[in-house]
Amino acid sequence: MATSAGLLTLPGRTFLHFLTYLGQLTALATELLIAVRSGVWRLKLVARQIVEIGYGSQAVVIVTGAFTGAVFTFQSYAKFKEFGFETTVGAVVSVALCRELGPVLAGLMVAGRVGAAMAADIGTMKVTEQVDALRVMGVHPVDYLVLPRFLAMMISMPFLVAESISFGLIASYMVTSFGYDMPSSWYLTHMIDHTNMEDLSIGMIKGFVFGMLITLISCHQGLSAENGAVGVGAGTTRAVVISSLVLLIVNFFLSILLNYAFPIGSV
Amino acid sequence: MAAAPSSMHPAVAQSASAETFIELRGIHKHFGNQEVLCGIDLKLYHGETLCVIGPSGEGKTVMIKHIIGLIQPDEGDIFVAGMHVNRLHEREMAPIRQKVSMLFQGAALFDRMTVEENVAFPLLESGVCDRNEIKQRVLEALTAVDLDDHLDKYPTSLSGGMRKRAGIARAIVARSECILYDEPNSGLDPIGSDIIDQMILRMQRRYGVTSIIVTHDMRSVFKIANRVAMLYRGKIHFLGTPAELEASPDPIVQDFINGHSNITG
Numbered sequence A: 001m002a003t004s005a006g007l008l009t010l011p012g013r014t015f016l017h018f019l020t021y022l023g024q025l026t027a028l029a030t031e032l033l034i035a036v037r038s039g040v041w042r043l044k045l046v047a048r049q050i051v052e053i054g055y056g057s058q059a060v061v062i063v064t065g066a067f068t069g070a071v072f073t074f075q076s077y078a079k080f081k082e083f084g085f086e087t088t089v090g091a092v093v094s095v096a097l098c099r100e101l102g103p104v105l106a107g108l109m110v111a112g113r114v115g116a117a118m119a120a121d122i123g124t125m126k127v128t129e130q131v132d133a134l135r136v137m138g139v140h141p142v143d144y145l146v147l148p149r150f151l152a153m154m155i156s157m158p159f160l161v162a163e164s165i166s167f168g169l170i171a172s173y174m175v176t177s178f179g180y181d182m183p184s185s186w187y188l189t190h191m192i193d194h195t196n197m198e199d200l201s202i203g204m205i206k207g208f209v210f211g212m213l214i215t216l217i218s219c220h221q222g223l224s225a226e227n228g229a230v231g232v233g234a235g236t237t238r239a240v241v242i243s244s245l246v247l248l249i250v251n252f253f254l255s256i257l258l259n260y261a262f263p264i265g266s267v
Numbered sequence B: 001m002a003a004a005p006s007s008m009h010p011a012v013a014q015s016a017s018a019e020t021f022i023e024l025r026g027i028h029k030h031f032g033n034q035e036v037l038c039g040i041d042l043k044l045y046h047g048e049t050l051c052v053i054g055p056s057g058e059g060k061t062v063m064i065k066h067i068i069g070l071i072q073p074d075e076g077d078i079f080v081a082g083m084h085v086n087r088l089h090e091r092e093m094a095p096i097r098q099k100v101s102m103l104f105q106g107a108a109l110f111d112r113m114t115v116e117e118n119v120a121f122p123l124l125e126s127g128v129c130d131r132n133e134i135k136q137r138v139l140e141a142l143t144a145v146d147l148d149d150h151l152d153k154y155p156t157s158l159s160g161g162m163r164k165r166a167g168i169a170r171a172i173v174a175r176s177e178c179i180l181y182d183e184p185n186s187g188l189d190p191i192g193s194d195i196i197d198q199m200i201l202r203m204q205r206r207y208g209v210t211s212i213i214v215t216h217d218m219r220s221v222f223k224i225a226n227r228v229a230m231l232y233r234g235k236i237h238f239l240g241t242p243a244e245l246e247a248s249p250d251p252i253v254q255d256f257i258n259g260h261s262n263i264t265g
């Protein structure tokens, strides 16, 4: 009896937890907006975060982009050749990288690398009362800890995505021209003909949105950390898992939305 | 030992004209199903030094965190310098936090900053821009706690007592009107402890600082306190001068100040 009642209330309780979580994220976003409008931007901290987030994530994002581009080309080339379409591989890979693979994979890697660091850093400060120390000295934690990370992420992510896409294309080009002896001019012509600024913009816009989501979710986990080192660890894991899932879900809806704005194939 | 530390203090504390700086009215606070504070009433006068004693885990830290708005009460009201603390939003607390600073029990130094940067932080944040002035005041604060040889160290490479002292330097550097110290003497050797006591006395005499000191060190209570409050079972069990404390017939007070446990084998 008790268990069946428990089972019945479970969906309700999960939904309630979900709503509470959304409420907390909204509150953090509101606080962030107030911080932005206050105009105190602490550019030194933003610069330091850009170095840590943007500059430091390049290797990860480049390797991800390059090998995704390479393997995607390698697989599709073989299939396309059956139909005699192998020269169009460049166009397909390019559009896929720009619109989906570049931003999503770069986003996932950044969620793992940067989101985890944000949750761990802020979480450690929370459980050792450094966050309270900020408050006592009249500094709002969102102004000092979240805003610089947010601005740094907004600036860095589009570039990281662009970088990931570029190296993906370079890798794809190398696979076709060195691996398959395809005349490189064919590849290049097709690729350039069928990729336009819209495709690249979509990638960068997505990167921008993902960056904001990762920051919001990870900083929230950090700021709500409790129970010492155990809590910080759990919060860090949650930050990466939630960021990654949200990123994939939001990506789907963002694709639909952006395809209205920039229809595929239009020049 | 029970002699008043200075001729001016009791007068400050007891004169009818002394103005109230901090007032707690009927503070209740619980965490989960644990009642930590059950009705705290307390007044603190301008320029006074109050020591808060009481067994560990009785809510001394929770009580002083209420004063600076880090914890909101379930019930009751808090006034600091005429401002109604528990009615303010986080962003409206800036004026209170300019008047009141705090030493955390665990010091809460910023891991990413050196000792010098930690101590300079409150000055930078309160808008002091002159580099020389900052440098000089940081050095002054660190000298007061005998830590001026360790400017460039990071908190993780300091001992517990040194971290505590760096935290004290950060709490006093901005020369707030009121300073809350959470166990400033714990982790310090007797000499270090005396250095801190002298510093607290000096702050009171020279700048008229109002202080609340949570401590377990009865020796320093008798050295620095104008009044003593004992927190027990979520209430102010005793409130009075150090002399009254010593003379109190209350067995709980006597057991505490003489260090007798009631656990019998």
Ligand SMILES: Nc1ncnc2c1ncn2[C@@H]1O[C@H](COP(=O)(O)OP(=O)(O)O)[C@@H](O)[C@H]1O
Pocket (backbone or CB within 6 Å): B031, B032, B036, B055, B056, B057, B058, B059, B060, B061, B062, B063
């Ligand atoms: N944030 C919190 N969440 C839950 N319980 C807390 C919290 N802060 C303090 N407590 C509890 O309140 C009681 C009083 O704590 P504290 O004020 O730190 O004691 P002390 O008098 O030693 O400073 C303790 O039992 C502690 O477990």
Ligand SMILES: [Mg+2]
Pocket (backbone or CB within 6 Å): B060, B061, B062, B105, B182
């Ligand atoms: Mg305590």
